[in-house]
Amino acid sequence: MKKHDQDFMKRQNRLTVxxxxxxxxxxxxxxxAKQTGMSxxxxxxxxxxxxxxxxxHETEEQASAGRGRKSSLIRLLDTAxxxxxxxxxxxxxxxxxxxxxxxxxxxxxxxxxxxxxxEATVARIADIIEELILECDIDRRRIVGIGVGLxxxxxxxxxIVNFSVQLGWKNVQLAERLKELTGLQAVVDNELKVKALAEQxxxxxxxxxxxxxxxxxxxxGSALILEGEIYRGVTNSAGEIGHTTVDPEGMMCDCGKAGCLQTYINIPSLLSEASKIKPVRTIEELFAERRAGTRWACYLIDRALAYMAITINNVVSMxxxxxxxxxxxxxxxxPEVYEEITNLCYTQYIWEPLxxxxxxVRSKLxxxxxxxxxxxVAQDRYFQLN
Amino acid sequence: MKKHDQDFMKRQNRLTVxxxxxxxxxxxxxxxAKQTGMSxxxxxxxxxxxxxxxxxHETEEQASAGRGRKSSLIRLLDTAxxxxxxxxxxxxxxxxxxxxxxxxxxxxxxxxxxxxxxEATVARIADIIEELILECDIDRRRIVGIGVGLxxxxxxxxxIVNFSVQLGWKNVQLAERLKELTGLQAVVDNELKVKALAEQxxxxxxxxxxxxxxxxxxxxGSALILEGEIYRGVTNSAGEIGHTTVDPEGMMCDCGKAGCLQTYINIPSLLSEASKIKPVRTIEELFAERRAGTRWACYLIDRALAYMAITINNVVSMxxxxxxxxxxxxxxxxPEVYEEITNLCYTQYIWEPLxxxxxxVRSKLxxxxxxxxxxxVAQDRYFQLN
Structure with a gap:
C-alpha cells in the first residue's frame, strides 16, 4: 500500500473507531475489533x-455478553x-x-x-459565536471547527460557495473567511446534504x-445518503431537483426555463402566484386562506401537495x-400536510411496483x-485531519 | 478481519488483478502491485x-519503463x-x-x-447456443457462464425476473432454469444496467x-455506473425513469398513472398516438412521415425529442x-436525432449551472x-466465485 494510502487508512480507521x-x-x-474487522x-x-x-474514557462495567465477568468498556466524553x-x-x-x-x-x-x-454575514456569525460562548459558558478549548450549511x-x-440563488452569492470563499475571522477550521456544504446526514x-x-x-x-431540493455517505455527484450538485422540468408548457422559472418543479411548490412561487389575486406576504397567510376555504388558495396548495407527491415518485424511481x-x-x-402528501402518494402518484x-417519514430534527x-460534518473533518 | 471477509477479499483481489x-x-x-496497493x-x-x-501467460518483453532491461510482462489469453x-x-x-x-x-x-x-424462450436460447457452438467452432471447455439482460x-x-411488462413475465426463476437446461452458471440483470456497464x-x-x-x-430507462459499479438501489429498480411523472394532466400510461415519461417517448406510445390518425405499424414508418413533412408526425417526434432533452436535464440534476x-x-x-436532442439540451432544457x-455521447456498442x-457480468461472477 502506498504511503499516502496508509495515512488515509490510519485516519479513516481512527474515525471509524x-x-x-x-x-x-x-x-x-x-x-x-469484531465489528470493524481491525486487529x-x-x-x-x-x-x-x-x-x-x-x-x-474507560469504565469498569459489566459487559453484556460475559457471564458476570467484568470487562472494561469504552465511553465517550460527550463534551470532549x-x-x-x-x-x-x-x-x-x-x-x-x-x-x-x-x-x-x-x-x-x-x-x-x-x-x-x-463579509457582513461572516462578521455577524463571528459575533454571535462569541456571545454564545459567554452566555452558555462553552469551553473554548473544546471547539474543533465550524460547519456551515446553505x-x-x-x-x-x-x-467555496460557487453560487447560491437564495443568498444572492457567487464564488464566495466562505471557509477561508470564516477561518480568518474565528481562527477555527471551517467546512461549507449544501444544507440539504448535511441535513440528510444528520437525519441518517x-x-x-x-x-x-x-x-x-x-x-x-x-x-x-433533495439529498441522497448512500451507506452513511453523502452522494455528491461530480460537481456536488446531485439532488438539485428544483430545476427538473415537470411541465415544459409550465410557468417561467427564475433560471430562465419553463415548468421547473420549484415553480409549483417553493414558498416564493406560491406567494407570487397567490398575490396575483390578493397580496399574500407569508406562507402562514396562504394556509390561513386555505383553511378558510378560499378557492384559489385551496387550488394552489392542493397543486403544490400533488407536485410534492410527484416529486416523491420521481425521486424514488431514480x-x-x-x-x-x-x-x-x-x-x-x-405538519398536517404530511398525511395529505402520503395519501396522494399511495392513492395516485407512486408507481405501483415501488x-x-x-x-x-417526517424529519425528526x-x-x-x-x-x-x-x-x-465539522467534527468528522476534524477527526480525519487529526 | 473475519474469515468471511478474508475469503471475500481474496476473491476481490483476484478479480482486481x-x-x-x-x-x-x-x-x-x-x-x-503499484496500482492496486497489494504486496x-x-x-x-x-x-x-x-x-x-x-x-x-508470461512474455519476455521490453518493459516500457526500463532502459533496455528485459522484464517479464503478463498478457491475457483472450479466449481463455x-x-x-x-x-x-x-x-x-x-x-x-x-x-x-x-x-x-x-x-x-x-x-x-x-x-x-x-420455458419456450429458455429452450430456444439453449438451442441457439448449441447451434452457435457448432457453427463458430467455440471451445466448450472455455465457456464459463451465461448472462442475460432484459x-x-x-x-x-x-x-429471478420479478416482473417485466415488456416480456409479460412475473416471478420467473430464469437463472435456475437456464442452468438446468445448459449446465452453465447463469446471471440475470436489467438490460440497461449491463449495457451501461459495457459502455463504461x-x-x-x-x-x-x-x-x-x-x-x-x-x-x-436509465442506469447509473458509479466508479465502475452498477448503482442498483434497494430493489435493483434505480433508474426506472419510464414512470416518473412529467405531466400530471398527461396521457394515461399502462401502469395506471397519468403523464408518465414513457407515454411521450417510447415506441409503442408513439405508434399508438400516430395510429389515431393513420395506421402506423413501425417506427420507421413514423420517421418516414416526418421526413415527408407530415404535420402530426413532426409534432409527435418533435415532442418526443423535447422530452428526451428534458429527461437528460432531469437525470443530470439528480x-x-x-x-x-x-x-x-x-x-x-x-442517428440524426442525436444532434437534435443535443441542440435542444443546450438551447432550452438543461439548467444553466449544470x-x-x-x-x-452516443452509445458506441x-x-x-x-x-x-x-x-x-457473467465473467465477473465467474471470477468472483472461482
Whole structure:
C-alpha cells in the first residue's frame, strides 16, 4: 500500500473507531475489533490515542455478553469535542454548539436580508459565536471547527460557495473567511446534504442504507445518503431537483426555463402566484386562506401537495431508496400536510411496483437538522485531519 | 478481519488483478502491485494461480519503463474465458459469445412474440447456443457462464425476473432454469444496467467515474455506473425513469398513472398516438412521415425529442454525472436525432449551472451493448466465485 494510502487508512480507521464508540457506547475493545474487522492491536492503539487526547474514557462495567465477568468498556466524553453548526438561509442564520452526540448545547440566530454581503454575514456569525460562548459558558478549548450549511452549489473541498440563488452569492470563499475571522477550521456544504446526514445519523432515517431527504421550503431540493455517505455527484450538485422540468408548457422559472418543479411548490412561487389575486406576504397567510376555504388558495396548495407527491415518485424511481424523509419549512410549519402528501402518494402518484420498496417519514430534527448536520460534518473533518 | 471477509477479499483481489491485466496488458507484476496497493507477494501468488489455470501467460518483453532491461510482462489469453451474453427484448432475443475483451466472437438471434413463455424462450436460447457452438467452432471447455439482460425489475442475487411488462413475465426463476437446461452458471440483470456497464468498460464512457446511460426504445430507462459499479438501489429498480411523472394532466400510461415519461417517448406510445390518425405499424414508418413533412408526425417526434432533452436535464440534476450516454432503438435507427436532442439540451432544457458539468455521447456498442455487458457480468461472477 502506498504511503499516502496508509495515512488515509490510519485516519479513516481512527474515525471509524471513534464513530462506533459514539454510536454504540459503552463498548469493549473486542467488540470494536469484531465489528470493524481491525486487529485487536490496531483497536487498542487507537483507543489509547483517543484516551490520551481526552475524547474517550474507560469504565469498569459489566459487559453484556460475559457471564458476570467484568470487562472494561469504552465511553465517550460527550463534551470532549464541540463544533459549531451554522445554517444560512435567505432570511435568517441559525448558529448552534453541537456536542459529539449531535446534541444542541446552545443556539442563537440573527435575521438576514437577501442583500447581505458575505463579509457582513461572516462578521455577524463571528459575533454571535462569541456571545454564545459567554452566555452558555462553552469551553473554548473544546471547539474543533465550524460547519456551515446553505442552499446552493458548494465546492466542499475548496470551501467555496460557487453560487447560491437564495443568498444572492457567487464564488464566495466562505471557509477561508470564516477561518480568518474565528481562527477555527471551517467546512461549507449544501444544507440539504448535511441535513440528510444528520437525519441518517441520529434522526428519522437512523440505520438506513439508502435514504433520500426532500426539502420543501424557500427552495426545493433533495439529498441522497448512500451507506452513511453523502452522494455528491461530480460537481456536488446531485439532488438539485428544483430545476427538473415537470411541465415544459409550465410557468417561467427564475433560471430562465419553463415548468421547473420549484415553480409549483417553493414558498416564493406560491406567494407570487397567490398575490396575483390578493397580496399574500407569508406562507402562514396562504394556509390561513386555505383553511378558510378560499378557492384559489385551496387550488394552489392542493397543486403544490400533488407536485410534492410527484416529486416523491420521481425521486424514488431514480434513486430507489429504502426511505424518504420529508422536511423543510412547509412540513415544519404545517405538519398536517404530511398525511395529505402520503395519501396522494399511495392513492395516485407512486408507481405501483415501488409502493412497498420504501417508507415515507417526517424529519425528526426539524429546524435543527442543518446545524446538527453541519456541526457533525465539522467534527468528522476534524477527526480525519487529526 | 473475519474469515468471511478474508475469503471475500481474496476473491476481490483476484478479480482486481485479472481486470487490471485485462485492461492494461501487457503489464508487469510490479506495475500491478503499484496500482492496486497489494504486496508483490500477493500479486505474484494471484498471477501464478491465473497462469496455472490458463487465463494469463508470461512474455519476455521490453518493459516500457526500463532502459533496455528485459522484464517479464503478463498478457491475457483472450479466449481463455468465453461467456454467453443474451439480450431478451419484446420482439427478439440476441445471443452472443463474448471473450475476455468484450469482443463478440459469434452471434445469433431469434424472434419472440409477447406471449412467449419463459420455458419456450429458455429452450430456444439453449438451442441457439448449441447451434452457435457448432457453427463458430467455440471451445466448450472455455465457456464459463451465461448472462442475460432484459427490461424489467430483476432480483440479481436470486436470478429471478420479478416482473417485466415488456416480456409479460412475473416471478420467473430464469437463472435456475437456464442452468438446468445448459449446465452453465447463469446471471440475470436489467438490460440497461449491463449495457451501461459495457459502455463504461469498453464503449463511449470508458474511464468515466459517474456515467448515466439513457435508453430510448420500446421502453424508457436509465442506469447509473458509479466508479465502475452498477448503482442498483434497494430493489435493483434505480433508474426506472419510464414512470416518473412529467405531466400530471398527461396521457394515461399502462401502469395506471397519468403523464408518465414513457407515454411521450417510447415506441409503442408513439405508434399508438400516430395510429389515431393513420395506421402506423413501425417506427420507421413514423420517421418516414416526418421526413415527408407530415404535420402530426413532426409534432409527435418533435415532442418526443423535447422530452428526451428534458429527461437528460432531469437525470443530470439528480445524479450529477460526468457523462450521459444516449442509446436505444430510436438512437440506433435514426442517428440524426442525436444532434437534435443535443441542440435542444443546450438551447432550452438543461439548467444553466449544470451545462458544463457533463458531456453527451452516443452509445458506441449500439445493439451489441446488452450482450457484451451481460457476458462481461457473467465473467465477473465467474471470477468472483472461482
Amino acid at each position: 471513534f464513530q462506533i464508540i459514539k454510536n454504540e457506547q459503552p463498548i469493549s475493545r473486542a467488540a470494536i 485487536p492491536t490496531t483497536v487498542s492503539r487507537i483507543v489509547s490515542e483517543l484516551t490520551e487526547e481526552g475524547y474517550v 469535542v464541540i463544533s459549531i453548526g451554522v445554517e444560512l438561509d435567505r432570511h435568517q442564520a441559525n448558529i448552534g454548539f453541537i456536542d459529539v452526540q449531535g446534541n444542541v448545547l446552545c443556539s442563537g440566530n440573527f435575521p438576514r436580508s437577501s442583500g447581505d454581503t458575505p 442552499p446552493g452549489i458548494i465546492d466542499v473541498e475548496a470551501g 445519523l441520529k434522526g428519522s432515517a437512523y440505520g438506513s442504507n439508502r435514504t433520500v431527504l426532500l426539502g420543501f421550503g424557500n427552495g426545493v 434513486y430507489n431508496p429504502d426511505s424518504v424523509i420529508l422536511s423543510g419549512e412547509i412540513l415544519d410549519k404545517f 409502493q412497498d420498496s420504501f417508507t415515507i 426539524h429546524e435543527h437538522g442543518v446545524i446538527i448536520g453541519s456541526g457533525l | 485479472f481486470q487490471i491485466i485485462k485492461n492494461e496488458q501487457p503489464i508487469s507484476r510490479a506495475a500491478i 508483490p507477494t500477493t500479486v505474484s501468488r494471484i498471477v501464478s494461480e491465473l497462469t496455472e489455470e490458463g487465463y494469463v 474465458v468465453i461467456s454467453i451474453g443474451v439480450e431478451l427484448d419484446r420482439h427478439q432475443a440476441n445471443i452472443g459469445f463474448i471473450d475476455v475483451q468484450g469482443n463478440v466472437l459469434c452471434s445469433g438471434n431469434f424472434p419472440r412474440s409477447s406471449g412467449d413463455t419463459p 427490461p424489467g425489475i430483476i432480483d440479481v442475487e436470486a436470478g 468498460l469498453k464503449g463511449s464512457a470508458y474511464g468515466s467515474n459517474r456515467t448515466v446511460l439513457l435508453g430510448f426504445g420500446n421502453g424508457v 445524479y450529477n454525472p460526468d457523462s450521459v450516454i444516449l442509446s436505444g432503438e430510436i438512437l440506433d435507427k435514426f 451545462q458544463d458539468s457533463f458531456t453527451i 449500439h445493439e451489441h451493448g446488452v450482450i457484451i455487458g451481460s457476458g462481461l
